[in-house]
Amino acid sequence: MSYTTKNFNIPTLKGLSEKQIKVHLGLYEGYVKHVNLISEKLQAVRNGEKELDPYITAELRRRFSFEFNGMRMHEYYFSQFEHSSQSFDEMNENSKSGLTSLTTEKYGNSENFITHIKEVAGSRGIGWVVVYYDSSMKTLHTIFVNDHELGQLAGLPILLALDLWEHAFMVDYLPSEKGNYVDAFFDNLNWGVVEKRFEIVNQISPA
Amino acid sequence: MSYTTKNFNIPTLKGLSEKQIKVHLGLYEGYVKHVNLISEKLQAVRNGEKELDPYITAELRRRFSFEFNGMRMHEYYFSQFEHSSQSFDEMNENSKSGLTSLTTEKYGNSENFITHIKEVAGSRGIGWVVVYYDSSMKTLHTIFVNDHELGQLAGLPILLALDLWEHAFMVDYLPSEKGNYVDAFFDNLNWGVVEKRFEIVNQISPA
Amino acid sequence: MSYTTKNFNIPTLKGLSEKQIKVHLGLYEGYVKHVNLISEKLQAVRNGEKELDPYITAELRRRFSFEFNGMRMHEYYFSQFEHSSQSFDEMNENSKSGLTSLTTEKYGNSENFITHIKEVAGSRGIGWVVVYYDSSMKTLHTIFVNDHELGQLAGLPILLALDLWEHAFMVDYLPSEKGNYVDAFFDNLNWGVVEKRFEIVNQISPA
Amino acid sequence: MSYTTKNFNIPTLKGLSEKQIKVHLGLYEGYVKHVNLISEKLQAVRNGEKELDPYITAELRRRFSFEFNGMRMHEYYFSQFEHSSQSFDEMNENSKSGLTSLTTEKYGNSENFITHIKEVAGSRGIGWVVVYYDSSMKTLHTIFVNDHELGQLAGLPILLALDLWEHAFMVDYLPSEKGNYVDAFFDNLNWGVVEKRFEIVNQISPA
Numbered sequence: 001m002s003y004t005t006k007n008f009n010i011p012t013l014k015g016l017s018e019k020q021i022k023v024h025l026g027l028y029e030g031y032v033k034h035v036n037l038i039s040e041k042l043q044a045v046r047n048g049e050k051e052l053d054p055y056i057t058a059e060l061r062r063r064f065s066f067e068f069n070g071m072r073m074h075e076y077y078f079s080q081f082e083h084s085s086q087s088f089d090e091m092n093e094n095s096k097s098g099l100t101s102l103t104t105e106k107y108g109n110s111e112n113f114i115t116h117i118k119e120v121a122g123s124r125g126i127g128w129v130v131v132y133y134d135s136s137m138k139t140l141h142t143i144f145v146n147d148h149e150l151g152q153l154a155g156l157p158i159l160l161a162l163d164l165w166e167h168a169f170m171v172d173y174l175p176s177e178k179g180n181y182v183d184a185f186f187d188n189l190n191w192g193v194v195e196k197r198f199e200i201v202n203q204i205s206p207a
Numbered sequence: 208m209s210y211t212t213k214n215f216n217i218p219t220l221k222g223l224s225e226k227q228i229k230v231h232l233g234l235y236e237g238y239v240k241h242v243n244l245i246s247e248k249l250q251a252v253r254n255g256e257k258e259l260d261p262y263i264t265a266e267l268r269r270r271f272s273f274e275f276n277g278m279r280m281h282e283y284y285f286s287q288f289e290h291s292s293q294s295f296d297e298m299n300e301n302s303k304s305g306l307t308s309l310t311t312e313k314y315g316n317s318e319n320f321i322t323h324i325k326e327v328a329g330s331r332g333i334g335w336v337v338v339y340y341d342s343s344m345k346t347l348h349t350i351f352v353n354d355h356e357l358g359q360l361a362g363l364p365i366l367l368a369l370d371l372w373e374h375a376f377m378v379d380y381l382p383s384e385k386g387n388y389v390d391a392f393f394d395n396l397n398w399g400v401v402e403k404r405f406e407i408v409n410q411i412s413p414a
Numbered sequence: 415m416s417y418t419t420k421n422f423n424i425p426t427l428k429g430l431s432e433k434q435i436k437v438h439l440g441l442y443e444g445y446v447k448h449v450n451l452i453s454e455k456l457q458a459v460r461n462g463e464k465e466l467d468p469y470i471t472a473e474l475r476r477r478f479s480f481e482f483n484g485m486r487m488h489e490y491y492f493s494q495f496e497h498s499s500q501s502f503d504e505m506n507e508n509s510k511s512g513l514t515s516l517t518t519e520k521y522g523n524s525e526n527f528i529t530h531i532k533e534v535a536g537s538r539g540i541g542w543v544v545v546y547y548d549s550s551m552k553t554l555h556t557i558f559v560n561d562h563e564l565g566q567l568a569g570l571p572i573l574l575a576l577d578l579w580e581h582a583f584m585v586d587y588l589p590s591e592k593g594n595y596v597d598a599f600f601d602n603l604n605w606g607v608v609e610k611r612f613e614i615v616n617q618i619s620p621a
Numbered sequence: 622m623s624y625t626t627k628n629f630n631i632p633t634l635k636g637l638s639e640k641q642i643k644v645h646l647g648l649y650e651g652y653v654k655h656v657n658l659i660s661e662k663l664q665a666v667r668n669g670e671k672e673l674d675p676y677i678t679a680e681l682r683r684r685f686s687f688e689f690n691g692m693r694m695h696e697y698y699f700s701q702f703e704h705s706s707q708s709f710d711e712m713n714e715n716s717k718s719g720l721t722s723l724t725t726e727k728y729g730n731s732e733n734f735i736t737h738i739k740e741v742a743g744s745r746g747i748g749w750v751v752v753y754y755d756s757s758m759k760t761l762h763t764i765f766v767n768d769h770e771l772g773q774l775a776g777l778p779i780l781l782a783l784d785l786w787e788h789a790f791m792v793d794y795l796p797s798e799k800g801n802y803v804d805a806f807f808d809n810l811n812w813g814v815v816e817k818r819f820e821i822v823n824q825i826s827p828a
Contacts, residue, residue, distance in 0.1 A: 415760055417758065460733075468743070472744040472765065475741065475763075475764065476744065478764060479773070482762070482775070483774065483775040486774075487775055490775075490776070521667070522667075526667075534679070534682065536675070536679070537679040537682070538679070544775075551624065555685070556682075557682065558679065558683055560683070562775070563773070564771050565771075566686070566770070566773040566775050566776075567690065567773070568689070568693045568697075568766075568769070568770075568773050568779060569773075569777070569778050570776070571776055572775060
């Protein structure tokens with residue numbers, strides 16, 4: 001089993017330079033590489049091809065979450081820029097998904113929802129703003145996850161992921177300009193991708 | 208929005224006393240209560256009914272993952288004991304799900320799979336062994352999650368959850384007898400529940 | 415280099431059984447063992463006697479904090495019971511250390527200080543209440559540290575450590591009786607040990 | 622009680638621009654501000670001047686470690702550049718401290734010690750390399766601490782702190798050039814400061 005680096009069809013972005021995206025994609029590739037590196041080692045141990053102290057194996061396995069989430073979260077992130085930006089309202093016009101009713105129910109309207117995500121993005125520390133869908137309650141949760149793996153909601157599918165590691169913006173912005181980066185993220189976000197994610201997980205009848 | 212404490216139809220278990228389960232269910236109720244408590248506070252702030260320093264609000268939101276996962280992980284845990292235990296092989300006989308082929312592919316056979324989970328359960332620290340399904344690769348990942356929220360794999364549905372907090376077994380066992388508790392877990396596990404979870408998430412066409 | 419398991423001269427305690435202490439000391443020994451185990455492996459790698467992938471070495475080193483703190487925090491904990499309990503007031507009568515003036519300045523009086531520690535002990539989660547001394551400000555900080563290693567204050571000496579892992583009390587108490595355990599801790603605490611720690615770090619002229 | 626932003630007498634550095642240092646010092650000021658902000662709120666609650674839900678107070682207190690360490694670690698960091706760089710060997714010539722014998726004992730010689738720190742700096746993730754002194758064993762520990770507060774060794778004084786958050790170098794370097802930043806750190810490091818720290822903590826007779 002081996003994960004493959006995905007290619008993202010990212011157009012020219014507003015407020016995020018080609019260099020910024022290129023540097024960031026390079027870091028993403030590092031996560032894919034390390035997921036596979038850990039997986040191979042653990043597999044070799046399971047197969048009896050490699051001997052490792054069980055204590056060491058456990059630590060390697062513990063670290064898998066950091067690398068796996070580093071990979072997966074960046075895939076959520078970059079694919080949100082694919083093709084071209086689409087505003088929440090444009091998405092809503094062309095769609096019959098229930099996403100808008102969910103955001104309305106919890107956050108009042110799309111503007112409030114975006115304002116809320118921006119506020120959560122102002123949390124101090126390094127990590128991600130993540131919007132999850134909890135099918136058991138048919139509700140959204142907007143969370144700040146530290147690093148890649150500290151605070152992910154258990155078992156919930158992810159609809160939106162906003163990277164707030166410093167590497168995500170420091171090619172183009174200073175730390176004090178993080179708010180401008182967050183604005184740029186929303187200028188370029190393709191809400192159609194977020195909606196598509198919701199449609200897929202919404203197929204499931206709740207457990 | 209308010210989460211409700213679930214009732215679990217748990218039969219008499221082998222090697223896990225009624226008192227142990229009762230104490231454990233009491234802790235689960237504490238998580239549900241605190242999920243709702245945080246949710247209400249955050250909602251009141253969003254609605255303008257309550258004023259809280261944004262810094263405080265952010266910390267409250269950050270802690271939500273601990274309480275939410277504390278609630279949700281226990282729901283995965285207790286529902287695995289419902290009705291009556293079912294061995295992996297019994298589950299496999301009556302089923303056409305692809306779960307067995309997944310476990311075979313990664314772990315060789317069901318016995319190795321269970322041995323593997325037990326080995327991961329031997330990781331030092333407090334937390335959970337969690338088996339996730341990654342639909343993008345059609346593979347399983349068996350991970351040790353620290354506490355409830357440190358190291359959860361991003362966005363992946365959960366098939367199996369084994370609680371390794373000390374409260375999960377210390378009514379009946381000493382810390383040095385953790386292995387006996389893990390054996391008892393598997394003696395009582397209803398693999399049919401695990402399979403049912405897999406069937407539900409397997410409905411989804413991969414993103 | 416090899417750390418040695420310390421022996422603690424612990425009298426019969428009130429509200430903490432011999433069995434509880436024995437089980438707990440057994441866990442402490444596990445930490446000492448694993449500190450040495452990691453140290454030996456890392457040393458062997460540094461000496462070129464053992465070859466390990468640098469990625470694996472880094473993970474082993476990262477985990478050192480868990481085991482080292484698991485060892486050290488338990489040493490702070492058990493030595494607080496040595497010889498015989500001494501109340502804050504008894505300690506204060508026989509002493510000329512500035513500890514009392516510190517606690518008075520921050521918490522009002524010794525009773526409030528103990529009430530405060532008990533309140534912090536009520537924080538949800540697994541970990542420790544730790545009282546640190548910051549010589550740069552000549553002040554105390556009372557903190558809840560998660561697990562053993564999440565949230566320790568950088569570089570500050572430790573005056574008091576109260577173990578709130580479930581194994582610290584679940585031989586004698588249920589999780590719902592944690593408050594009784596905390597009371598028992600204070601019934602048995604030798605405040606003279608805390609003061610002695612303060613005297614030692616107070617020798618230092620601030621950096 | 623209120624912490625004050627320290628001023629550091631930092632000369633022109635090699636490989637670290639004035640802008641980089643200025644931006645970084647700005648972030649340091651944010652930590653001092655937030656340490657005071659949390660302290661004031663907690664103090665007001667203790668004094669009965671402010672009412673806060675105890676759950677909220679606990680979360681605020683839990684977060685204190687992040688802000689406090691963010692402040693303190695940056696103070697260790699910046700003061701290491703003060704006055705002018707001093708190599709390990711220059712430091713050693715003018716000194717009678719036992720620091721060199723400690724580094725020799727554990728790492729062989731000063732060159733190996735520096736190589737070792739650089740290797741630890743290559744650990745994946747965001748955080749710090751920290752060199753601690755354990756007086757009970759008269760030995761050094763070189764650790765990678767995640768973020769500011771995850772993995773700090775309990776109660777040990779800090780001799781050296783190397784910042785590996787992306788903001789520490791991304792004004793001047795790309796993430797892929799982290800090694801060059803680490804080299805620049807050592808080009809500018811005043812080992813005399815490290816030695817002075819050791820002398821101070823070495824005054825203490827071990828507990």
